[in-house]
Amino acid sequence: MSKLIPVVAVADLPPGARLHFDLAEESVILLNIDGDLYCIADLCTHDGGPLTDGNVCDHQIECPRHGARFDVRSGRVTRPPAADPIPTYPVRIEDGIILIEEPDYW
Template sequence: MFNYTALDESKVEYLEIAPVSELPNGERLFVDLGDKPIVIFNIAGQLFAIGDVCTHDDGPLGDGVLEDHNIVCPRHGAEFDIRTGKVMSMPAVVDIPAYPVQVRDGVI
């Protein structure tokens, strides 16, 4: 798993997305940050954010089935770990972006 605590915080820009109450356990939240579609997941109170684009064919990924911490692309079945963005199965061979998430004062 990627260790986000190793990030240089002076080089990371956090953006306020929504109150954490808008993302209940087991749900996902779709947001566009500029030209980047992102999906944020709440799994047992832990938040994870990934790019909402499959690297296999640039199709949407966020509506895929979640199996533990892996999301399965709804188009062709590529699988990615939402904690790290690492590709877990073909047909994708390139990882997706994974972003650090934090909650401050009840806001993602």
């Protein structure tokens, strides 16, 4: 069963902000896009580079290295050269704290 990891207070992640942090076995990015929260793996599936500094537009994050784009809501690829989706993680808010659902690792 997955566990919930408290990350940051909702008030500390305003719209347009992002936060990079590490889960147990991978780095992730928490994004606030127009008040909606998304959590994605910080990993471009094209070449393994980070997405942390990628531009975000229309719910897509662009890899700063080669321009691949991913939908932060689903992880699906929206522009090559990437072919595989990125992992996404459920986000919850409880008592004003943003929680990320840590996946079950094998």
